[in-house]
Structures are given as C-alpha cells and as structure tokens.
Amino acid sequence: MNPLYNHLDKYGSIIEQVVKQANQRMQTLLANYTVVNGRLVLSEENVAYTMDLVDRLYSTLNEAGYGRFAEKYRNDFMNIYKEFNAAKTQTYNFNFLPKDKAVLQAISTANYEGLFRVEREVANTIQRLATDYVLTERPIADLANELREQLEGRLQRYAKTHVETSTRQAIQKGQDLVLDNEGIEPKDRYYEYVGPLDGITREECVEAVTQRYFTEEERLDFESEYGVRYNCRHVFQYIPKAVYYKVGKK
Numbered sequence: 731m732n733p734l735y736n737h738l739d740k741y742g743s744i745i746e747q748v749v750k751q752a753n754q755r756m757q758t759l760l761a762n763y764t765v766v767n768g769r770l771v772l773s774e775e776n777v778a779y780t781m782d783l784v785d786r787l788y789s790t791l792n793e794a795g796y797g798r799f800a801e802k803y804r805n806d807f808m809n810i811y812k813e814f815n816a817a818k819t820q821t822y823n824f825n826f827l828p829k830d831k832a833v834l835q836a837i838s839t840a841n842y843e844g845l846f847r848v849e850r851e852v853a854n855t856i857q858r859l860a861t862d863y864v865l866t867e868r869p870i871a872d873l874a875n876e877l878r879e880q881l882e883g884r885l886q887r888y889a890k891t892h893v894e895t896s897t898r899q900a901i902q903k904g905q906d907l908v909l910d911n912e913g914i915e916p917k918d919r920y921y922e923y924v925g926p927l928d929g930i931t932r933e934e935c936v937e938a939v940t941q942r943y944f945t946e947e948e949r950l951d952f953e954s955e956y957g958v959r960y961n962c963r964h965v966f967q968y969i970p971k972a973v974y975y976k977v978g979k980k
C-alpha cells in the first residue's frame with residue numbers, strides 16, 4: 731500500500747473527528763444568544779456577541795483539535811518522504827542536500843498555513859451568516875443548521891482537499907528536487923504513475939495508472955492538461971531509464 735495513501739486516510743479520519751467535536755462545541759456557543767419565540771433578537775448584546783464570534787470560533791475549533799492536527803501534519807512532513815522512500819527503495823531515494831532544507835521548510839510551512847486559511851474562511855463565513863441572522867431576526871434553529879453545514883460541508887471538505895492536494899504536491903516536489911540535485915536531465919527522466927485505483931479515482935488518473943509509464947514529455951502534457959488535480963492521490967514516481975525500457979515502453 732502506498733504510504734501517501736495511508737497518511738491521507740489517517741488525516742481524513744482525524745479531520746472528521748475534529749469537525750464532529752467542533753460542531754458539538756459550536757452549537758453551545760449559540761446558547762448565548764437572546765432568543766424570543768425561536769428567533770434571534772436584534773439587540774445590542776446579540777450584535778456584540780456576533781462581533782466576537784469569529785474569535786470564539788477559532789478557539790472552539792482549536793479546542794476541538796484543529797490546531798493540534800495542523801501541528802501534527804507539519805511534524806509528519808519529513809516522515810511522509812521517508813516512508814514514501816522506504817516503499818520505493820529499488821527505484822528512488824530522497825537524498826536531500828543541505829541547501830534543500832529551506833525549500834522543504836517552506837513547503838511544510840505553506841501546507842500548515844493552508845489549514846488555517848481554510849479555518850479562517852469558514853469562520854468568517856459563519857460570522858457573516860450570524861450577523862445576517864441577528865440583523866433580520868431569523869430563527870436560531872436555521873442558524874444552527876447553517877453552522878453544521880459550514881463545518882461538515884465546507885471545513886471538512888476543504889481541509890481534506892487541502893491536505894490531499896498539498897501532500898501529493900510536496901511528495902512530487904521533493905522528488906523533482908532530488909532529480910535536479912542528481913543532475914538527471916529532463917530527457918532522461920521516466921516515471922511510473924503510482925497511487926490507488928478505487929471507486930473515487932478520477933477518470934484521468936484511471937487512464938494514467940493504466941498507461942503506468944511516462945516520459946518527461948508525457949508527464950508535462952498530462953500536468954498541463956489537468957492542472958492542480960485537487961484531491962489527487964497520485965504521484966509521478968521517477969524510474970531510471972533502464973527500468974523504463976525493461977518494463978515500460980520500447
């Protein structure tokens with residue numbers, strides 16, 4: 731089993747747990763609103779509470795484990811490379827040079843920050859919704875549902891997408907860095923397209939897994955055609971030329 735896939739699976743279930751926890755805690759934040767006949771009241775207190783809501787949302791999310799998860803994701807970073815490497819020892823080694831440290835650090839920080847960008851977007855949306863609900867004195871039960879939808883629908887989905895996409899990009903970037911370090915010319919770069927083939931594999935990835943072996947040119951064509959590939963769990967795994975000609979194309 732691909733270690734990238736294992737990590738993504740593990741992260742996915744942590745995110746689900748955090749969101750579940752956060753939703754329970756956040757629903758209790760709504761108990762602080764003044765409500766009459768099930769509707770939010772347009773009062774000074776309710777408006778003031780809504781203004782502070784975004785900070786309360788952050789701390790609630792972090793109490794539910796979101797920040798801890800982001801930290802874990804950052805700390806696991808080099809381990810993902812190592813595991814990926816260990817699973818592919820015959821063909822590939824992540825031999826980073828000291829000069830790569832800054833780049834790897836930057837990738838890991840960007841991935842970590844991305845999780846907080848997701849958090850900020852969702853918290854700001856919830857605050858906007860809450861403001862609207864207070865100003866127009868709408869039913870609090872509907873706000874509770876909107877809150878759940880924002881967390882389970884958006885936060886969970888976006889955080890997973892961010893983690894899947896950025897992890898895969900980091901693995902790919904790490905590989906390309908090492909190929910550059912080893913002075914392997916683009917014309918001598920060959921790849922195997924690796925990753926899961928299951929019910930959620932997108933069409934272009936099914937085709938690429940089926941084709942399996944790629945030249946540099948074929949990889950570039952594929953990447954420019956399909957762009958960022960959000961949620962993609964596949965990587966162009968470098969294989970030496972000799973391996974390509976033995977098992978791959980003629």
Ligand SMILES: [Zn+2]
Binds near residue numbers: 935959962964
């Ligand atoms: Zn894919």
